[in-house]
Amino acid sequence: MKQARKVLSTYSSDTFGVISALYGLGGLLVMHDASGCNSTFTTHDEPRWFGDDGLVFVSAVTEDEAVMGTAGDRLAADMIETANYYHPKFTAIASTPIPWMTGSDIDLTAAQIEESTGIPSFGFDVSGMKSYEAGASAALLAITQRFCTGEASTRKGTVAILGATPLDIEEEQLDHISVLLRDSGKEVICTSSMNGTLEELAEAKNAEVALVVSVVGIDQAEYLYKTYGVPYVIGLPCGPVTDRAVTDALEKAIATGKPVAVFEDAVSDETSKTMIIGEVVASRSLALEKGGARVIVPTQDSKHIAALLSAGDKVIVDEAELENELKSASDVYADGLYKFIIPSGARLIKVHHRAYSGRIY
Amino acid sequence: MLRKTGLEYSVPARGGWTIVHVGMLVPEAHEIFVCAAGCLRGVVLSAAEMNLTGRFSTVAIEEHNVTDGDMEELLIEGVTDILERLEKRPPCVLVYTSCIHHFMGTDLDDCFRVLGERFPDVDFVDCYMTPTMRKSTLNPDKMMRKRLYAAIKPLKTDENDVLLCGNCFAVTDSCDIKVLIEKGRKRLLELPNIDNYADYKKLGSAGLIISNLSVAKDAADELAAKLGVKSLQIPFSFGYNEIKDNLVKLAGAVGTEYDTFEADCRKADEALRAAKDVIGDCRIAVDGMITTRPYSLARLLAEHGFNIDIVFSDSVGGEDTDYEWLKKNVPGISFEKCVSPDMRAYKKSDIAESFGNKPKILALGQKAAYFTQSSYFVDMVENGPLYGFDGIVRLSEMMTESFLNAKDLRKTLDIKGWGCESCI
Numbered sequence: 001m002k003q004a005r006k007v008l009s010t011y012s013s014d015t016f017g018v019i020s021a022l023y024g025l026g027g028l029l030v031m032h033d034a035s036g037c038n039s040t041f042t043t044h045d046e047p048r049w050f051g052d053d054g055l056v057f058v059s060a061v062t063e064d065e066a067v068m069g070t071a072g073d074r075l076a077a078d079m080i081e082t083a084n085y086y087h088p089k090f091t092a093i094a095s096t097p098i099p100w101m102t103g104s105d106i107d108l109t110a111a112q113i114e115e116s117t118g119i120p121s122f123g124f125d126v127s128g129m130k131s132y133e134a135g136a137s138a139a140l141l142a143i144t145q146r147f148c149t150g151e152a153s154t155r156k157g158t159v160a161i162l163g164a165t166p167l168d169i170e171e172e173q174l175d176h177i178s179v180l181l182r183d184s185g186k187e188v189i190c191t192s193s194m195n196g197t198l199e200e201l202a203e204a205k206n207a208e209v210a211l212v213v214s215v216v217g218i219d220q221a222e223y224l225y226k227t228y229g230v231p232y233v234i235g236l237p238c239g240p241v242t243d244r245a246v247t248d249a250l251e252k253a254i255a256t257g258k259p260v261a262v263f264e265d266a267v268s269d270e271t272s273k274t275m276i277i278g279e280v281v282a283s284r285s286l287a288l289e290k291g292g293a294r295v296i297v298p299t300q301d302s303k304h305i306a307a308l309l310s311a312g313d314k315v316i317v318d319e320a321e322l323e324n325e326l327k328s329a330s331d332v333y334a335d336g337l338y339k340f341i342i343p344s345g346a347r348l349i350k351v352h353h354r355a356y357s358g359r360i361y
Numbered sequence: 362m363l364r365k366t367g368l369e370y371s372v373p374a375r376g377g378w379t380i381v382h383v384g385m386l387v388p389e390a391h392e393i394f395v396c397a398a399g400c401l402r403g404v405v406l407s408a409a410e411m412n413l414t415g416r417f418s419t420v421a422i423e424e425h426n427v428t429d430g431d432m433e434e435l436l437i438e439g440v441t442d443i444l445e446r447l448e449k450r451p452p453c454v455l456v457y458t459s460c461i462h463h464f465m466g467t468d469l470d471d472c473f474r475v476l477g478e479r480f481p482d483v484d485f486v487d488c489y490m491t492p493t494m495r496k497s498t499l500n501p502d503k504m505m506r507k508r509l510y511a512a513i514k515p516l517k518t519d520e521n522d523v524l525l526c527g528n529c530f531a532v533t534d535s536c537d538i539k540v541l542i543e544k545g546r547k548r549l550l551e552l553p554n555i556d557n558y559a560d561y562k563k564l565g566s567a568g569l570i571i572s573n574l575s576v577a578k579d580a581a582d583e584l585a586a587k588l589g590v591k592s593l594q595i596p597f598s599f600g601y602n603e604i605k606d607n608l609v610k611l612a613g614a615v616g617t618e619y620d621t622f623e624a625d626c627r628k629a630d631e632a633l634r635a636a637k638d639v640i641g642d643c644r645i646a647v648d649g650m651i652t653t654r655p656y657s658l659a660r661l662l663a664e665h666g667f668n669i670d671i672v673f674s675d676s677v678g679g680e681d682t683d684y685e686w687l688k689k690n691v692p693g694i695s696f697e698k699c700v701s702p703d704m705r706a707y708k709k710s711d712i713a714e715s716f717g718n719k720p721k722i723l724a725l726g727q728k729a730a731y732f733t734q735s736s737y738f739v740d741m742v743e744n745g746p747l748y749g750f751d752g753i754v755r756l757s758e759m760m761t762e763s764f765l766n767a768k769d770l771r772k773t774l775d776i777k778g779w780g781c782e783s784c785i
Contacts, residue, residue, distance in 0.1 A: 001442040003421045003435065007414055009406065010421065013399035030368060033399075034460065034492035038371035040403030043777055050373045050771060053706050057368040060700075063493040066464065078366040082702050097397040097461050098493060101427055128399030129424050320446065337409060358406045359775070 002318045007340040011299055012167055012355045014126035016041045017135030018094035020165045021216065022143060023054050025198045028088035028119075030079060032059045032071070032104065033096040037128075044358030045132075047166055055086055059093075066098050072105060076112040083117045089198050090143070092122040094135065100127040120146055132167050132355050133279075134301040136216035140192060144220045147198055152205040152228040159250065160190040160207035160230070163217015167355035168279050169194060173236070177213065180237050184247045192220065209233065209254050211246065214281050218304045225259060234308070235262030236285040245288060261308060263288045268295060268312030275326065277334035278353050280308045286333060286351070293333070296325065336360075369700040374727035376742045376779040377650055378529050380490060380505045381407040384455045385416065386529065387486075387509060389558040391451035393443055395420040395436050396459040396490060404457075404490070410777045416451070418443040422461060432467040437475050444480060452558040453484040453512050460493045484512040499579065506580040509552065515588045516565035523615060524550045524567035526584060527577020530746045530780075537608055537625070537749030538571070538595070545615030569614055573597045573607075573748060574653055575679065597653055597744055599661040600683075601626055604749050625750035632757035633665040639761045642668045644722040646733050649674035649699070651726030651741050656683035658725065661753070663691050673697045673728050699728055707732055723764050727774050736767035742779040 012020070019029050019041055031037040038058040042049040049056075059078065065071035075093070083091055091113050095106050106123035114121040122142050126135045140163065159181055164174060174194060181188055190196055190204040204210070204224055210232035212221045221232040231253040237246045245262040253260050263284040274293035276283040280302075287293040295313040297305055305315060316322045323341045326332060332346055335353040337360070342348045381404045384392050394404050394417075401419050408417035420439030426432055440456060456476075458469060469487060476485050488508045491501050506527040523542050525532065531553040532539055542549045547569075555561050570592045572581035578594055585592035593614050595607035605622050612619040645667050649655045655674045660683045663669045669691050675698055677684045687694055697704065723737050724730035730738035739759045741747075747755055776782075 001420075001439055003423060004439040004442040005419045005421070006443050006446045007418065009409060010398055010401040010419060013397070013402055015399045016402065035369070035495050036403060036490075036492045037399060038369065040399070042371050042373060043375055044402065044406050050775070055702075055705060057370055057702050057705075060367050060369040061493065062496050066460075066493055074367055078368045081366050082368055085703065096399055097422075097459070098464060101461060101464060127397070127424050129397040129422060129427075131398065337414075340414060357409070358402075360406060360409055 005319045008319050009337045009356055012045050012132035013128050014130040014132060014135030014301070015094045015096050015128045016045050017132030017137070017165075017167065017216065018092065018124045018126060018139040019056055020045055020132065020167050021136040021139035021193055022092055023056065023193070024048065024195070025143065025193055025201070026089035028055045028079065028083050028086060028091040029094070030057050030059055030075070030092070031094050031096060032061060032075060032099045032106065034058070034061050034098065037096055045167060045354065047354070047359060055088055057082070061098065066102055069102065071099065072109045076109045076116075079109075079113050080116045083113065083119055088119065090120040090122065090146075091117075092124065092139070094124045095126050096128040100125065122146070130301040131299040133216050133299055136165055136167065137219050137302060140216060141219040141223055144192070144201060144204065144223055147202050148205050148224070149202075150205075154208055155189065155206045156208055157185060157187055158189045158207045159186045160192065160204040160210040160224070161188060162192050162204070162210050162212045162220050162224075162232070163214040163281075164191055164194040165214070165216065166194055168214040168216070168282065168353070170352065170354075173238070177211070177237055180243050180247065181211075184250075186250070192217070205230065209250050211235070211250065212281065214279055215302045215304050215308070218302075221259070229257065231257050232259045233262060234259070234281055236282045238282070238285055239289040241291075242285050242289045263310075266292075266310065268292065268310045270294065270312035272312065273328060273330035275329045275332050277322075277332065277338055278351060279355070280305050282353075283333075284308060284310075284313070290333075296322065298322065366702055368702045370702050370705050372699050372704070372728050372731055374650065374731045374774045375777040376727045376740070376774070378742065378778055379404070379407055380457070380488065380501060381417075382411065382778045382781075383505050383509065383529060384457075384488060385411060385413055386552045387453055387455065387512070387558075388556050388561050389451060390453040390455055390486075391416050391418065391447070392455045392457065393418045393420065393440055394457040394459075394490065395422065395439060395462070396457070397422045397461065400459050400490060407777055411781050422459075427461070427465070430465075432462060432465055433472050436467070436472045440476055441479060444483070450480075450482060452482075453486065455486045455488045455508070457488040457490045459490045463491060486511045502576045503579050506574075506577045507583055510564070510580060510584045513562060513565045513584065513587070516563065518568050518588065518590060519566040520568035521547045522550055522567045523547050523569045523571060524564055524584075526570050526572045526581040527574050529553065529743060532748055533746045533751065533755065535751045536746070537604070537751050538573070538611065540751070541608060541612055541617065541619060542615050545612070545617035547615050569593065571595055571611065571614075574743070597748060599654060599657040599753060601629070601750075608749060629750045629753040630665070632754040633662075636757040636761045637666050640667065640723060640764045643764065644668050644670040646671040646673065646722055646724045646729035646735070648672070648724070648726030648729035650728045650743075651739060652744050654680060654683075655726075656680035656687060659683070659691075659694075660686050663687065669694055670722065671695050671697060671729070671733075673699050673726070673732055675699050697732070699732075704732070723760065725760070730770060731774055734770070736770050737763055738768060738770075739763045740768065740773055740779070
C-alpha cells in the first residue's frame with residue numbers, strides 16, 4: 001500500500017517547506033496549527049533555530065476555534081499585534097491539515113494583516129499532506145514575485161543561486177558552490193534563500209544567470225527567466241565532474257539565453273546496480289558525478305520531477321515497491337534512514353538529506 | 362510585551378517526552394501513526410532518535426483521502442498492510458489517529474472492530490495525537506497515560522501488588538513511595554521497569570493503583586475501576602506537609618504507618634543546607650519541564666535561603682498557593698511564560714549578556730538553561746525518578762553537582778526525549 005510505511009521515515013511536509021524557504025529573510029512566519037508543528041520544524045528541519053532569533057510561531061488553534069470558524073480572525077489579530085512588536089519585513093502564514101480541511105481563508109487573513117500593518121503578507125494554503133517540495137517551491141516563487149520587481153539591469157559575471165534551503169542543501173555544499181563560482185570568475189549576488197537576504201533576493205533579476213540547486217527553485221527560476229530573461233542552469237556541483245559541468249552549463253546558458261540542466265544529456269543505465277535515492281536535482285547530479293547510476297525519487301509533489309528524470313530513473317513512493325527495486329542494487333547512495341530496507345548484499349553510502357532524516361545524521 | 366497574543370513560541374529544549382516516547386513504555390508494542398505528513402514528521406523522527414524504528418510505522422493521510430471520505434479504509438488497510446509485512450507479529454499495536462479523523466467523524470469503532478477480527482492475536486489500542494484538544498479537560502497527554510494501560514485486563518487480584526500509574530520514569534530504590542510500600546510488605550510495580558508484554562499483562566492483578574502526576578489521575582482511576590480496586594492519588598510536591606499527608610495516605614493504603622516525618626524533614630533540610638553551602642547566593646532559575654511542580658520547588662528553595670530569580674512555566678496550573686507565596690515573599694522574582702512570542706528574544710535581551718564564565722545562574726531544567734544560556738543546569742524532566750523527601754535529597758545533590766560541573770548546553774538540549782540517544 002503506497003501510503004503505509006513499515007519502517008521508512010517521512011519527508012518534511014509542505015508546511016515546513018514554506019517556513020524553511022522563508023526563514024532567515026526577516027519575516028514573521030506562522031504555522032496555522034494547534035501545536036506540534038513549531039516543535040517539529042525547529043527540532044528536525046531548522047538548524048538555525050537554536051542560535052538565532054528567527055520569528056516562527058504557531059497560531060495555537062484550538063478545537064473550539066476550528067469548530068466555530070473563529071481561528072482566522074484571532075490569527076489576524078495576533079499576527080498584527082506581533083508584527084507591530086517585531087516589525088518584520090513581511091509576514092507569512094502556512095496552513096496545516098485542520099485549517100486546510102475546514103476551509104480557512106488564509107489569503108484573507110494575510111490581506112487583513114497587510115491592510116492593517118502595511119507589511120507585505122503572504123498566505124500559503126498548504127495542507128500539511130504533501131512533501132516539502134510543494135511548499136518550498138510556492139514560497140520561493142511568491143517571495144520572488146513580490147520583492148524582485150521593477151526594471152532589471154543585467155550585471156555581467158553575476159549568478160543568483162536559487163532553490164537553496166537547509167532541507168536540501170548543507171552549509172558545506174553552499175560553501176563549495178560559492179568557491180566554485182568565485183574561482184570561475186563569477187560573483188554570487190543572491191542566494192535564495194539560505195544565508196540570503198530580502199535585499200539580495202531583489203537583486204536576482206539583475207543576475208546574468210541563475211543556478212538552481214534543487215527542484216524547489218525551478219518555479220522561481222522560471223519566473224525570473226520569463227519576466228527578466230535570466231537564463232538558468234539546473235544542477236548541484238558535487239565533485240570534479242559536476243563542478244565542470246555546472247560552470248560549462250552556466251556559460252552555455254549565458255551564451256544561448258536558454259535554461260539548461262547539467263544532466264540533460266546523461267541517460268541512466270537501466271541495468272546499473274548503483275542506485276541513488278533522493279531529491280531529483282541532487283540525485284541526478286550525483287549520478288552524473290559517479291558516471292552513471294539509476295535515480296529513484298521518493299517524492300511526487302513537484303511537477304518538475306518527471307521532466308528531470310531520464311529513461312532509467314523512477315519515482316517510487318511505495319515502500320514495498322522501493323524495497324523490491326533495491327533487491328538488484330549493489331551500491332545505494334541514500335540518506336542513512338534508508339538503511340532499514342537496504343538488502344544485505346548491498347552497500348549503503350550515506351548522503352545526508354535533512355528533509356528526510358532531519359538533524360539525526 | 363506580547364502577553365495578549367495567542368501565537369506560541371517553541372523553546373529549543375527537547376527533553377520532554379512525547380506521546381511517541383510514552384507509548385513505547387508498553388513493552389513489545391508496535392506504534393502505528395495514521396496522520397498527515399506534517400504530523401508524521403515529528404513522531405517518526407522521535408522514534409528514530411529512540412532507536413526504536415523497528416517498533417514504529419506510519420500511514421500517511423493524503424488530500425484525496427479527505428475529499429474521497431475513505432479514512433476508514435485507509436486506516437484499516439494501512440494497518441493491515443504494515444502488520445502483514447512485519448517480520449514478527451507484535452502482541453500489541455497502538456494505533457494513533459489524529460485531529461483530522463475526529464473532525465471528519467471517522468468511524469473508529471468500526472475500524473478497530475475490523476482490525477480485531479483480522480488480527481485476533483493482537484491487542485489493538487486506540488491512541489490519539491490530537492493537539493487541537495490540548496486545552497481540553499482530557500488533553501492528549503492525559504489521554505496517552507490512559508491508553509498506556511488500555512490493554513490490561515482484570516486478573517485475580519493480588520493485594521500485595523501496588524502499581525504506580527502513569528510515570529515515565531521508575532522511582533529510585535530509596536524513594537519514599539517504594540520504601541513505604543515495602544515496609545507494608547507489598548511490591549511496587551512500575552511500567553518503566555517492565556520489559557515484556559506478558560509481565561505487562563500481569564499488571565491486571567494489581568491490588569492498588571497509585572498515581573502522583575495530575576496527568577495520570579484519569580489513567581489511575583480508569584484502570585482501578587476496570588480492575589475493581591482502589592485508586593489513590595499522592596500528588597507530587599516539594600512541600601513538607603503535603604508530602605507527609607500523601608505518605609500517611611499511602612501508608613494507610615498499604616497497611617503500615619508513616620512514622621519518620623521528623624527524621625525525613627531533617628534529612629531533607631541537611632541536604633538542602635549542604636547544597637546551599639556550595640551554591641551560595643547564585644541566582645537560580647526553575648522551569649516547568651524539570652518538574653510538574655515548579656512553583657512548589659521554587660518555594661522550597663526560597664524557604665531554605667536559595668536565591669530564586671525566575672520561574673519559567675506556561676501556567677500556574679493548580680499551584681496558586683505556592684505562586685502567591687513566591688510573589689509575596691521573594692522580592693524581584695519574575696515569572697515567564699515560555700510559549701509567549703516575546704520569549705523568542707528573551708535570552709539575549711534580558712539575561713545572556715550579564716553572564717560570565719562562572720555559574721552566575723544555576724538552571725533547574727532545560728528550558729531554564731536555554732533562556733538563561735547557562736551551562737550549569739540540572740538535566741531532568743517530569744520529576745525524573747524522584748518523589749518525597751528522598752527526592753528532595755537527591756535533587757539537592759543534583760543541584761550541587763550541576764553547579765560544580767558545566768554541561769554541553771546545545772548537545773544536551775538537542776536530544777529529543779530525555780534519556781534517548783542522540784545521533785547528531
